[in-house]
Amino acid sequence: MRKLRFTKMHGAGNDFIVIDGTTHDLSQLDSSLWHRLAHRQLGVGADQILLVEKSSKPGVDFKYRIFNADGGEVEQCGNGSRCFVRFVHEQGLSTKNEIQVEVAHTVLTLKRLHDDQVEVDMGQPIFNPTDIPFDPSGLTNKQEMHETLYALPLSQNSGAHADWIAVVSMGNPHAVQIVEDLDSAPVLIDGPLIESHPAFQKRVNAGFMQIINRHEIKLRVYERGAGETLSCGTGACAAVVSGIRRGLLDSPVRVQTRGGELQIAWNGFGAQVAPSVMMTGPAQTVYHGEIDLDTL
Template identity: 40%
Template sequence: MRVPFVKMHGLGNDFVVLDGREGALPTLAADAARRIADRRTGIGCDQIVILEPAPDANHDLTMRIVNADGGEVEACGNAARAVARLIGRAARVWTRGGTITVAPEGSGAQVDMGVPRFDWEAIPLAYAMDTGALPVAWEDLANPAAINVGNPHLVFFVADCDAVPLERIGPLIEADPLFPERINVNVASVVARDRIRLRVWERGAGLTRACGTGACATAVGAIRRGLVDRAVTVALPGGALEIVWGADNRIAMSGPAAESFRGGFEWEAFA
C-alpha cells in the first residue's frame, strides 16, 4: 500500500503528516512510527501527525500526534499550526488533549489552545502538591510550575536557559516517578515584560527547535508569577511565537508554519 505524506514544520519542529480523512490508514504501530521518524533510515521527524474524520458534528477533523519514540500524545501546538496551513481554512479540531480551533494567518496560523489546567490530578502528578511552585528540585533546577495545556509541562525559570544542560537533565526529569505519564521539560529566561527565551525537552522527542504547547505553558506560568504581561513573545531556538492568555482564560498562539515537501512510501517498508 503506497501512502502519501506531507513533510511540514513549525519553527523547525518537524512533522510527517498522514491524511486519513478520506481513506482509512492502516494502524500505526509504535515500531512503525519509530522507523518512519528515524532521520537516517526513515523520512525523519519529531512527530507523526495523523488526520482522520471528525468524531461528531461539532468538529471538522481529528488530529492525532505520535512522537518519534512511537508514543501517542495529547496535543502539539506547532503541528496544529501546520495542519491549519495544510487544510487552508479555519477548523475545529478534536485532539486527545481537547478541542482546539485553528485558522491560517499570513505565513502561519493562529490557534485557540483552550484553557490551561493546574490541578495536580490534571498534570498529572503522582501525589498532591502546589503546582504553582512544586517543592522539588533536580540539581540546580528548582520549584518549577506544572501546567497542562492539552499535554503536561514543567517550567523552570532560570537566569540563562542556554546554560542549562537540558540534553542531560531533561530525560531524567521527563521519566521521574513524580510524573506517571512523563512530562515535557521547559527552561525559560524572562528578558522583559513582553519577552521570554525558552528551550524545551519534549516528552518522547527530545530537544526540539520549538514547542508550541511549551511556549503556551511557559507564558502562562510566567504570567501567574507576575513576571510578564498577558501578551508575550516566546523566543525558541527555531524562532518566536506570540502567546496571549486572555481575560476569558483561553490561550491564543500565533506563529509561522510551512510545508517542506511531499512524497510517498510503501507502508510495508516500515510496518
C-alpha cells in the same frame, strides 16, 4: 509494496510528518511503524507524526492524532495544530479559514491568517495536579503570586533537584523552570530526568525559560518521547502562563525558540476562571513524498 504518501512540514522548526487519514485506511499501521518513520537516519525523520482524520463530533471539521518520535501517542501539539491548518488547505480538504479540530481531550479552534501565520485557541490551561496528572506528595513547595512552585529531586544520591518548577497542562503536561542563561542551561542533562520523574505518571515536557523582559522570553523544551525540539507550541503556552501567574510577565509575550518565534496571549492573571491561551506562529510545508513502508 505498501506505499504511504506524506507531507513534511514544520512550525518554527518543530518538524512533522503529516498524513491524510480521511481518504486512506491507516488502522493497520502501529506505533512501531511511526517510530521507524520518524527515525532521522533510517526513515523520513520528524519530531512528531500527525494523522488527519474525520471527526465524529457534530459541527467539528476534523480530528487529528499525534505520535511522538518514539511511536507513543500524545494528547496535544501546538506547533502541529498550525501545520494542520495549512495541510488541509493545501490538500483541498477544506477552504475554511477557521476550522474546528478534535484532539484527544478537547476541540481546538484554528484560524489561518496572512503571511502563513496561524492563530490557535489552545483552550484553558490546567493547574489541578490530578488532572495534569502530577503527584506532588512529599515535594517541597512554595507560593509565588498565583503559582505553586515545587522543588523536584532529580537524584536521590546527590540530592540534586531542578530549580523551582511550575506544573501546568495545555492538554499535555509541562514542568517549567526559569534559568538565567538559556544557552548554558542543562537541558540535555536535566531534561530526561524531569521527563521520566515518577511524580509525572504520564511523563512530562521539561521547559527551560529565560525571561528577557515582561513581554519576551527565550525557551527550550525537552519533549516527551522526542528529546529537545527546536520549538514546542504547548511548551511556549505553558511557560508564558506560568510566568504571568508568577507576576513576571505581561500578555502578550513573544517567545523566542531555536526554530523561530511564537506570540502567546493570555489574560488570566488572578482570574477566577482561566481564559483560553491564544498562540500565533508560522506553518511551513517542506516537501511532499511517498515511502515504501516495507523498507522501514
